[in-house]
Amino acid sequence: MEHKLQAFARLLKIMDELREQCPWDKKQTMESLRHLSIEEVYELGDAILEGNIEEVKKEIGDIMLHMVFYARIASETGAFDIADSINAECDKLINRHPHIYGDVTVKDESEVKSNWEKLKLKEGNRSVLGGVPKSLPALVKATRIQDKARGVGFDWDHEGQVWEKVQEELLEFKAEADSGSNKMEDEFGDVLFALINYARFKGINPEDALEKTNRKFIRRFQHMEDAIRNAGKSMGEMNLEEMDAYWEEAKREERKAGES
Numbered sequence: 001m002e003h004k005l006q007a008f009a010r011l012l013k014i015m016d017e018l019r020e021q022c023p024w025d026k027k028q029t030m031e032s033l034r035h036l037s038i039e040e041v042y043e044l045g046d047a048i049l050e051g052n053i054e055e056v057k058k059e060i061g062d063i064m065l066h067m068v069f070y071a072r073i074a075s076e077t078g079a080f081d082i083a084d085s086i087n088a089e090c091d092k093l094i095n096r097h098p099h100i101y102g103d104v105t106v107k108d109e110s111e112v113k114s115n116w117e118k119l120k121l122k123e124g125n126r127s128v129l130g131g132v133p134k135s136l137p138a139l140v141k142a143t144r145i146q147d148k149a150r151g152v153g154f155d156w157d158h159e160g161q162v163w164e165k166v167q168e169e170l171l172e173f174k175a176e177a178d179s180g181s182n183k184m185e186d187e188f189g190d191v192l193f194a195l196i197n198y199a200r201f202k203g204i205n206p207e208d209a210l211e212k213t214n215r216k217f218i219r220r221f222q223h224m225e226d227a228i229r230n231a232g233k234s235m236g237e238m239n240l241e242e243m244d245a246y247w248e249e250a251k252r253e254e255r256k257a258g259e260s
Contacts, residue, residue, distance in 0.1 A: 117151030159201040223250035
């Protein structure tokens with residue numbers, strides 16, 4: 001524990017020195033740091049998906065620096081300091097884990113989540129969904145909305161019901177698409193929301209799943225580009241059938257690499 005406290009104290013000291021002496025750090029505001037912090041979180045997400053533990057370590061440090069930076073800026077006006085932030089978080093964690101720090105008994109993880117949402121309402125939150133950030137990407141936001149609704153019992157009883165809803169929404173979308181209706185966008189959104197719900201029941205994180213598919217497509221497409229280039233051809237001069245042959249080759253090569 002002591003070496004961790006020393007490391008954190010070292011970061012705080014360096015932050016103070018940079019804020020007081022570095023021209024760039026002296027100019028920063030919470031607003032100017034905001035987009036950089038978001039970028040750092042996405043970089044951490046990339047490292048996690050890639051299974052690069054060294055990058056995970058590095059990105060955690062970068063994010064920690066940003067959190068310390070915000071607290072340092074706030075301390076300059078007397079609003080709060082890093083100790084206030086950490087103590088408030090500790091108090092919240094203790095209050096929301098009565099099964100650890102109190103006499104409440106829970107049987108599983110879902111009951112912990114349910115208690116968490118109910119305790120938030122008791123703390124004065126007006127809506128279970130109030131804590132979902134407005135600027136979250138829509139896919140992530142839908143997942144969080146469904147998680148929070150489930151926490152207070154607003155959920156399907158079993159996955160079969162959810163799959164029926166997916167099929168229902170698909171049919172409704174297809175009908176609107178076939179008719180060229182201006183409701184196509186709404187119905188497509190309903191399809192995605194229902195699929196995200198089903199993924200939740202199957203223990204799949206939709207954001208991670210889609211990102212893995214994005215990366216897979218990029219790998220295969222770039223392999224196809226390289227193969228076409230090595231064959232002395234140009235994609236712009238090929239038809240879809242010709243390109244598809246190279247695409248299938250890329251898939252076969254990827255499968256072989258995965259088996260070796």
